[in-house]
Amino acid sequence: MKKILLCLIWMCCQFSIGNWQLGIADCIAQKHTSVARQFDGSMPYYHLLDRVVIEGGQELKAYKLSLYKSVTAKENAFTPKEMAQQAFRDMEHDVEEAAKEAVIKEVGHVRGQLYYAFLMLRQGCYIFYQNASLRKGGKQEATIVYMEGQKNSSMSMDELKRMFKKK
Numbered sequence: 001m002k003k004i005l006l007c008l009i010w011m012c013c014q015f016s017i018g019n020w021q022l023g024i025a026d027c028i029a030q031k032h033t034s035v036a037r038q039f040d041g042s043m044p045y046y047h048l049l050d051r052v053v054i055e056g057g058q059e060l061k062a063y064k065l066s067l068y069k070s071v072t073a074k075e076n077a078f079t080p081k082e083m084a085q086q087a088f089r090d091m092e093h094d095v096e097e098a099a100k101e102a103v104i105k106e107v108g109h110v111r112g113q114l115y116y117a118f119l120m121l122r123q124g125c126y127i128f129y130q131n132a133s134l135r136k137g138g139k140q141e142a143t144i145v146y147m148e149g150q151k152n153s154s155m156s157m158d159e160l161k162r163m164f165k166k167k
Helices: 002-012 024-028 081-100 157-166
Strands: 014-017 020-023 050-055 065-074 104-110 113-122 125-131 141-149
Touching (some): 065 081, 081 141, 113 157
Antiparallel strands (some): 014 020, 065 141, 104 113, 113 125, 125 141
């Protein structure tokens, strides 16, 4: 029992190595998707990404979710333009690859680039993406959100989108 508890505590810890910060939980959830590398610390711009990870808890129960993870790349005074542009290209590529395996997908393009994507990879596993920099006057940022539904949840992607619009 002690070994199991220690293993769980270790998996939830955050590790910092120089400029790299890696949460072990970041590596586990979506490891079988093409967007996994955006969460696992392997990208050269990973330390510049804004990251949010919520596992369980009251915040997610209202949405019938068990896991919410997001990464956002921004072009600003703290991020070199070239690095932000590379992040945008890599994120778009990874989401396009995930879309090839999606059970349900809704995507939109602007000037030949992926502007948004709503993907359901399997029941209860979702990826949302938006590149706001493609919008006229939009912020220079792109975001990938990975979500998993609660066990035995049979929520459709349309239901999930409606719930987020209400809140």
